[in-house]
Amino acid sequence: MIYLQKNRKSKNGLGRTVAVAVAVIALVVGVKILFGAALDHAVLSVGGPIATVYVGVKNKIAFTGSFLRSRSALVEENGNLKNELEVSSVKLQRFDSVLNENRILLESYGRKTATTSSIFGNVIAKPPQSPYDVLIIDIGTENGVAVADAVYALGGIPIGRVDEVTGNTAKVIMFSSNGEETPAIHERTGATIILMGSGGGNLEAKIGQETNIEKKDAIVLPQFNGAVVATAVEVESTVTSASKRALFRIPINIFNLRYVEIVK
Amino acid sequence: MKNQSVIKRIIFDTCTFLLVFVAPWWFMLVLLVAAIFIFPTFYEALFFAVLLDAFHGVPGVSFFGLNIFFTAIISCIFIVSIFLKTRLRFYQ
Numbered sequence: 400m401i402y403l404q405k406n407r408k409s410k411n412g413l414g415r416t417v418a419v420a421v422a423v424i425a426l427v428v429g430v431k432i433l434f435g436a437a438l439d440h441a442v443l444s445v446g447g448p449i450a451t452v453y454v455g456v457k458n459k460i461a462f463t464g465s466f467l468r469s470r471s472a473l474v475e476e477n478g479n480l481k482n483e484l485e486v487s488s489v490k491l492q493r494f495d496s497v498l499n500e501n502r503i504l505l506e507s508y509g510r511k512t513a514t515t516s517s518i519f520g521n522v523i524a525k526p527p528q529s530p531y532d533v534l535i536i537d538i539g540t541e542n543g544v545a546v547a548d549a550v551y552a553l554g555g556i557p558i559g560r561v562d563e564v565t566g567n568t569a570k571v572i573m574f575s576s577n578g579e580e581t582p583a584i585h586e587r588t589g590a591t592i593i594l595m596g597s598g599g600g601n602l603e604a605k606i607g608q609e610t611n612i613e614k615k616d617a618i619v620l621p622q623f624n625g626a627v628v629a630t631a632v633e634v635e636s637t638v639t640s641a642s643k644r645a646l647f648r649i650p651i652n653i654f655n656l657r658y659v660e661i662v663k
Numbered sequence: 664m665k666n667q668s669v670i671k672r673i674i675f676d677t678c679t680f681l682l683v684f685v686a687p688w689w690f691m692l693v694l695l696v697a698a699i700f701i702f703p704t705f706y707e708a709l710f711f712a713v714l715l716d717a718f719h720g721v722p723g724v725s726f727f728g729l730n731i732f733f734t735a736i737i738s739c740i741f742i743v744s745i746f747l748k749t750r751l752r753f754y755q
Contacts, residue, residue, distance in 0.1 A: 416704070416745050424738045427709050431716070431731055439730075442717035446684035453685040529719040530688045530732075562721070576721050 440565060443535070447568025450523040451537045501625075517551075518542050518661040520569070525656050532579075532598055534559070534571040536659060544569050544661050551660040552651045557626050561661065571659065574628060575600050575649055583628060585610070586617040594618065594629065594647065600654075602629050602647040608636065612645050676707050683714045688733075691715055695737055699744045712737035 431438065520542075524535035538544050548561045550571045559573035574581045579596035588611055592604045606612060616631040629647035636643035675698065683691060695708045712733040720730035748754045 413745070413749055417742065420704075420706075420742055420745060423706055423709060424734075424741070427713055427734060427738075428731065431713060431734065435730065438713070439717045439720065442714055446714075446718045449681060449684040524684070524718075527689075528685075528687045531719065531721045533719055533721055535718075572721055578721070 439563060443563060443568050443570060444565040447523065447535060447537065447539075447565060450535060451521075451568075454521065454523045454537075516663045518544060518663070520544075520659050520661055522656050522659060523568075526599065526653055530598075532559075532573040532576040532596060532600065532653065533562075534573065534656065534659065536569050536571060536661075537567065538661065539565050539567045539569050541566050543663065545663075549662045551626075551662060552656060553658055553660065554651070555626060555660075556649070556651055557620055557628055558649065558651070558653070558656075558659070569661075573600075573649070573653065575602050575653070581620070581628070583618045583620050585612060586619050586627070588612075592618070592645070600649045600652070602649070604645050604647065605642050606645055607642055608640070610643075618647055672702060675702075679707070679711055680714075683711055684718060688715065688719055692733070692736065696740055699737075699741055700748075704745075705741075708737050708741060709734065
């Protein structure tokens with residue numbers, strides 16, 4: 400004799416649930432295939448303002464919280480900042496003289512220094528919130544931002560390009576974004592290498608054994624007026640391999656980015 | 664009682680919708696997986712996964728040319744959860 404268990408779900412019921420779930424997933428993927436770009440655009444338009452409001456409130460709270468910090472901590476921080484400012488001032492003086500020299504050299508070869516306009520943007524979403532080194536900024540087509548515009552961190556370090564733009568929001572793909580390929584030049588030797596983003600502000604490149612790359616070597620982008628885009632942190636090589644793997648890092652901390660510059 | 668659970672679900676959905684744009688991606692992944700197991704047939708998880716892909720996704724990361732990283736993960740967990748829910752004593 401067969402006794403049916405009352406509390407056991409029938410197999411038909413389970414099958415129906417799975418079928419509905421698979422149908423819903425197929426529908427979702429279908430919508431993604433058919434309307435992927437439009438959907439991304441719409442979500443960025445809706446999500447951008449929400450993230451802007453959140454960042455505004457967060458900054459306000461952080462500003463209010465700073466009043467509650469102890470006086471000794473502020474004095475210590477002030478001292479540290481003064482020291483950093485002195486070091487930076489000295490560096491800036493050297494940088495200005497090099498920049499001037501660069502301008503004179505370019506002009507002597509008949510090349511004028513480029514005149515560009517730039518727009519200042521607030522970062523409203525950044526890593527680690529986004530998984531692929533993507534920034535969302537609070538300026539868009541209304542402010543003159545367009546797809547493929549160059550994006551700089553404050554200090555003139557190129558960090559990426561504008562990939563998608565709505566009225567008041569733009570999505571920036573950083574050079575270190577997963578799968579992002581950027582042709583660059585090894586400053587010391589002049590060798591051309593293809594930088595491949597690997598996330599978290601890191602990049603890597605496969606280079607020939609004969610290319611002499613050392614730690615702290617600078618990598619520059621010719622199209623950004625020779626600006627440094629990354630520095631070498633490690634070179635992995637095996638005797639049996641025809642190539643070696645060089646690891647690079649963007650010279651700024653992408654997790655602390657608050658503002659960026661969009662250069663037209 | 665049923666009305667109450669519907670209201671709870673609507674509130675949770677609204678909060679999750681806002682969190683998609685402000686919370687870290689890993690937090691959203693954990694939240695959606697938890698919601699799949701807590702709520703009965705939480706189809707909204709797929710919708711939120713699509714939103715996450717659209718908001719954070721980049722063209723370089725894709726499955727067969729499609730930017731569906733979160734959608735793929737959440738879909739797999741959703742299907743697995745259907746079978747798990749019939750096996751676990753907690754749901755009897």
